[in-house]
Each structure stands twice: as structure tokens, then as C-alpha cells.
Amino acid sequence: MEFKDLEIFQLVAHKGTITEAAKELNYVQSNITSRIRKLEVEMNTPLFNRHRRGMSLTPEGKKLLAYSKKILLLTEEMKNAVQTNNEPSGKLEIGTIESVIHLPTILSSYIKKYKNVDLSVFTGVTKNLVEEVLHHKLDGAFITESDLHPDLVSHEVLQEELVLISDTRVSTLEELKEESILCFNKGCGYRARLAQWYKDQNITPKKIMEFGTLETILRSVVMGLGIAFVPKSEVKQLEKDGLIQFHKLPEQYSKIKTVFIRRADTYLTPTIEKFIETIEINKQKNYFYE
Known part of the structure; x- marks a missing residue:
């Protein structure tokens, strides 16, 4: 089994059709079809129900989807853990409650210093942001301090x-x-x-x-x-x-305190490590305390 097969499988599951998956990957449809069939042979079970409107996961396919997400996530962490380049780069997806007044200061300091990072910021309420971080949908989030889930660690940002x-x-x-x-x-x-x-x-x-x-x-x-x-x-x-x-x-x-949370069990990449460092530097300059 190849990691690429799992990536293709995930995309077909998400898109619901071979055609849409082929368009996104810029592959011919027959290539996608053969990779899916190869995976089904290796798993010794049908992974999709085929119908006129497209494809939907079988119960076995749903199980594989859950495992494939974990496998690919661990693969990405493995790459990050052994990389020799310590310069922050790649995607960084951060969540935040809407009222973190000093957030622009943190973002500006970080982006100006680390220009190879593709930073995206999403807003939400504390409860939803916690769930997004727990399910690996966000790399971290600014939330109001509350009872912390055991799988999370927090870094104090400001009190007000x-x-x-x-x-x-x-x-x-x-x-x-x-x-x-x-x-x-x-x-x-x-x-x-x-x-x-x-x-x-x-x-x-x-x-x-x-x-x-x-x-x-x-x-x-x-x-x-x-x-x-x-x-x-x-x-x-x-x-x-x-x-x-x-x-x-x-x-x-x-x-009340605002804290930055992340998963405790994920590898601390240079990209997220320097983001946390930026929070600490700005906090030490007393930017965040009235």
C-alpha cells in the first residue's frame, strides 16, 4: 500500500466522484479508478458503493477513511520530526475568538519575520475552536481560559x-x-x-x-x-x-485570561514553535497587559 493511494482514496471519498478527484489531481480518470481498485484488492473488500450520482463509502470504507487520516497525519509529523531545516515554512492554520484585540500585533510580528509561512486565521467561539484543535483541523487557537482537555496544552497570552x-x-x-x-x-x-x-x-x-x-x-x-x-x-x-x-x-x-492552545501529542514544528515564541516575546514587552 502506498501513501498516495490513501490520499487518492480520501479525495474520492470527499468529492464523491472519480471525475472530480481526477480534475483536482490533474490525473486521468482511469488512473484514479485503478488506484482505488488496487486498494480494494489489498483490503479484500469494496470500499465504495457505485451509483449513478457517484460513489459513497461502504461501512468498511468509512473505517479505512478514519485510519487513513491518522496514518497520513502521522506521516506528516514524521517528516517534520526528521527535517533538518529549522526555518518556519508551510501552512499554519490558527483559530481565534473574535475579540483578541492584540492579535494583529502577534500576526504582524510573525509574518514579517517568517515570510515562508502560509498563515490562515479562522474565527469562532471557544468551544468550537477547542474541538477543531483536538481533531487536528487547526494547529492551535486563541481561546478564553477554561478547564483544559487533557490532550491540550496552553500558553498564556493576556489577561484583562x-x-x-x-x-x-x-x-x-x-x-x-x-x-x-x-x-x-x-x-x-x-x-x-x-x-x-x-x-x-x-x-x-x-x-x-x-x-x-x-x-x-x-x-x-x-x-x-x-x-x-x-x-x-x-x-x-x-x-x-x-x-x-x-x-x-x-x-x-x-x-479573564486568553490562552493559546495546541495538542500536547503533536510534534512541535519550527513553524508552530516560533509562533509560540512570538507570543511570548510580545507578552514580555508588556504589550498585552493593561
């Missing part, structure tokens, strides 16, 4: 204060309890902190409205649509301009 914000009409915490909560989807660390405060106060929120971006949340607060629990560093200027006002919650809810 969360504040409850409202438009200028609302003046007391008692009044805030009647307002709609504007927040990200479930799995957001900030939302979880605010939910705990409501629970501890024996209050049930009147209404929860979910948004996809921090910018939309902030604009909606300014317009009087509701309240939000966000990093103080993100909204200082809005407060200074008189568009919103701050409401402080006790430290157990408001003090």
Missing part, C-alpha cells in the same frame, strides 16, 4: 477585564436585568461568565440575541438593543465618546 456595557439610558445594574443580552453563540467564554453571574443572582434573562461579530454586537448596544459582556480594552473608545457606559461585575466574573 470584562465589563457589562449598555447604552447611556441605563444607569443601574438593577435596570440591566431587564435588558436583552447580546452575545456570541453558545460556547463563547464571555457568554458563559455572564450566564454564571445571572445564575448566581437567581435571575433568568428576559431575552438572548446571538450575533456573529463583535462589531455588530457593539453597534446594537449603542442603538439600545440590549447589553453585552465584553473586554474593556475593546470598548474604551466607545465609552470615551459617550456612546456607551460601563457596569462592573465582581472579579470572579470579570477577570
Whole structure:
């Protein structure tokens, strides 16, 4: 069995047709077909159901797909582990919660120094980002600190204060309890902190409205649509301009850390190692602490 056969098998499983897989690989269809048949002979079982609309995995094919992903991932780690070139290069896929205000500083420092790295950044809520890292879909992610999965390690990035914000009409915490909560989807660390405060106060929120971006949340607060629990560093200027006002919650809810997570069992390539080093260098320069 060749690694290339497994790569082709994965692509056909993903595309659902020999034609689409051949187009992406720039192979003739007969080559793809023969490689799949060769693999089925070696496995001594059909891996695909053939039908008019294309191909779908058999139960045995689904099992092989899971194993092939692990095999190819280990193969890539093996190559990285024995490479002699210590210069960061290749793809680096990082996830982040949307409100890491100092993220551009980290990215700029890294990209300017390591020009051979193809860096991609994806946004999401903490819970989803953790899952992406655990399933090897991301090399690492910036999340709000929480109970860490045993397969992950974390590197502290920054610590800051969360504040409850409202438009200028609302003046007391008692009044805030009647307002709609504007927040990200479930799995957001900030939302979880605010939910705990409501629970501890024996209050049930009147209404929860979910948004996809921090910018939309902030604009909606300014317009009087509701309240939000966000990093103080993100909204200082809005407060200074008189568009919103701050409401402080006790430290157990408001003090929060952002950490960078990665899998503990993956090989620490120069590319990710230097990324972590960039975080540490910027942190030591006190860029991230108010």
C-alpha cells in the first residue's frame, strides 16, 4: 500500500466522484479508478458503493477513511520530526475568538519575520475552536481560559477585564436585568461568565440575541438593543465618546485570561514553535497587559 493511494482514496471519498478527484489531481480518470481498485484488492473488500450520482463509502470504507487520516497525519509529523531545516515554512492554520484585540500585533510580528509561512486565521467561539484543535483541523487557537482537555496544552497570552456595557439610558445594574443580552453563540467564554453571574443572582434573562461579530454586537448596544459582556480594552473608545457606559461585575466574573492552545501529542514544528515564541516575546514587552 502506498501513501498516495490513501490520499487518492480520501479525495474520492470527499468529492464523491472519480471525475472530480481526477480534475483536482490533474490525473486521468482511469488512473484514479485503478488506484482505488488496487486498494480494494489489498483490503479484500469494496470500499465504495457505485451509483449513478457517484460513489459513497461502504461501512468498511468509512473505517479505512478514519485510519487513513491518522496514518497520513502521522506521516506528516514524521517528516517534520526528521527535517533538518529549522526555518518556519508551510501552512499554519490558527483559530481565534473574535475579540483578541492584540492579535494583529502577534500576526504582524510573525509574518514579517517568517515570510515562508502560509498563515490562515479562522474565527469562532471557544468551544468550537477547542474541538477543531483536538481533531487536528487547526494547529492551535486563541481561546478564553477554561478547564483544559487533557490532550491540550496552553500558553498564556493576556489577561484583562470584562465589563457589562449598555447604552447611556441605563444607569443601574438593577435596570440591566431587564435588558436583552447580546452575545456570541453558545460556547463563547464571555457568554458563559455572564450566564454564571445571572445564575448566581437567581435571575433568568428576559431575552438572548446571538450575533456573529463583535462589531455588530457593539453597534446594537449603542442603538439600545440590549447589553453585552465584553473586554474593556475593546470598548474604551466607545465609552470615551459617550456612546456607551460601563457596569462592573465582581472579579470572579470579570477577570479573564486568553490562552493559546495546541495538542500536547503533536510534534512541535519550527513553524508552530516560533509562533509560540512570538507570543511570548510580545507578552514580555508588556504589550498585552493593561
